[in-house]
Amino acid sequence: MKVFRMMMAAVLVLTTGFLFANGQQETDETSAELTMMINFSADSPVSAVLEEVISEFNQSQDGITVELVPPAGDYEQVMKTKMAANDLPDLFTTHGWSVARYSDYLTPLENEVWAEKISPAIKPVITDSEGHIYVIPLDADVSGIAFNKTVTDAAGVDVDKIKTWDDLFDAMEKVKKSGVDPVHIGGKDNWTIGNFFDWAAPSVFITDKNNSSADELLSGTFDTEKWEIVAGFMKKMKDNGYLNVDNLTSTWADTQMAFGNGESAFEFFGNYVSVGGKETNPDADLGFFPVPAYYDGDVPTFITGEKTAIGIWKDSPNGAAAKEFLEFLAQPEISSRIATSNATPAGLTDASSDMGDLTIYAEKYASTPGYPYFDRAYLPSGMWDTMCITGAGILSGGMTIEEAANQMLADFNSKK
Helix, strand or coil: CHHHHHHHHHHHHHHHHHHHHHHHHHHHHCCEEEEEECCCCCCCHHHHHHHHHHHHHHHHCCCEEEEEECCCCCHHHHHHHHHHCCCCCCEEECCCCCCCCCHHHECCCCCCHHHHHECCCCHHHHECCCCCECCEECEEEEECEEEEHHHHHHHCCCHHHCCEHHHHHHHHHHHHHCCCEEECCCCCCCHHHHHHHHHHHHHHHCCCCCCCCHHHHHHCCCCHHHHHHHHHHHHHHHHCCCECCCCCCCCHHHHHHHHHCCCEEEECCCCHHHHHHHHHCCCCCEEEECECECCCCCCCEEEEEECCEEEEECCCCCHHHHHHHHHHHCCHHHHHHHHHHHCCCECECCCCCCCHHHHHHHHHCCCCCEEECHHHHHCCCCHHHHHHHHHHHHHHCCCCHHHHHHHHHHHHHHHC
């Protein structure tokens, strides 16, 4: 009998252990700790809003939490390393590359309920050739040249008369004579240099149908003579004194402050530079206008692309939970707050964006054509770094525009 009782006790212990282990496994399956990496700086307005909505999501859930991870160093390089190791976060922002760079690592999302509400303005940018969509676009980047109206008015500049690059340089000369830097570049954060080329290159390479190199670029041919024109814009600004003298040592934060405080007139960034400028000076009168044309007969245009676009790693063990989080973000009230933080149009049709003082410009230029970010659509992956580095070389005087164009060609051929 004693032996029988000992055997039953052992069975009970094993059974209890199995039930506990099985129960623990079920608990793990119904809970998830998600990590989301973003390319926005920790002090950006959209990061603050994302922190808020993630906190709200975490408090509303039973078992699912999301941890927001701001960029540690260069986001693009971090993501390249993670892709090489096939070890990505559950969710991440695609900074304009959901199709061209990240599609092999993302979960297709076109069958999600919110996918039917994607704005027609952004849908073509995030859809691949087979009709797959890999991100939820919470806003749509529609950008021109930002300007401080107080500065331009004082200099006698009417931005509506800026139709060509020659017009823009004439305006810069007037601003310089008024005692203000026409443009501020925070080149210590060298993405601010590369961003200029994304704004300038389409007008030389793409937007004019009679001079378009779009097909050539996509088929693997890079025109150095055209890039010398684009690089020449940067050199002209430097040589003519149209830039802040500390253009290689100042930062992105310095750029936003200078713009808001009326220490610069024009900025080659999206509307987020105006959001930052307003944080420095709430009374700043800031707006935007289309990027001017280069060729006779062409028209000014906008730069378009992804802004706050979030995808799910295809190998995430928490895919179902990640989709729940995207459903939460897709709610009109939530997605509207995120779009408003960037002063950009909403990416979902049932959401809205309060663009504040910028609304009048969005309405004024509603019919202006848009073209995608140059490097995202027409250059091989990795060329962004080349634009930043060669631009810094031009600003430092260590590289001629011809050398910059040749470096672009070499990297284009090696990366295509």
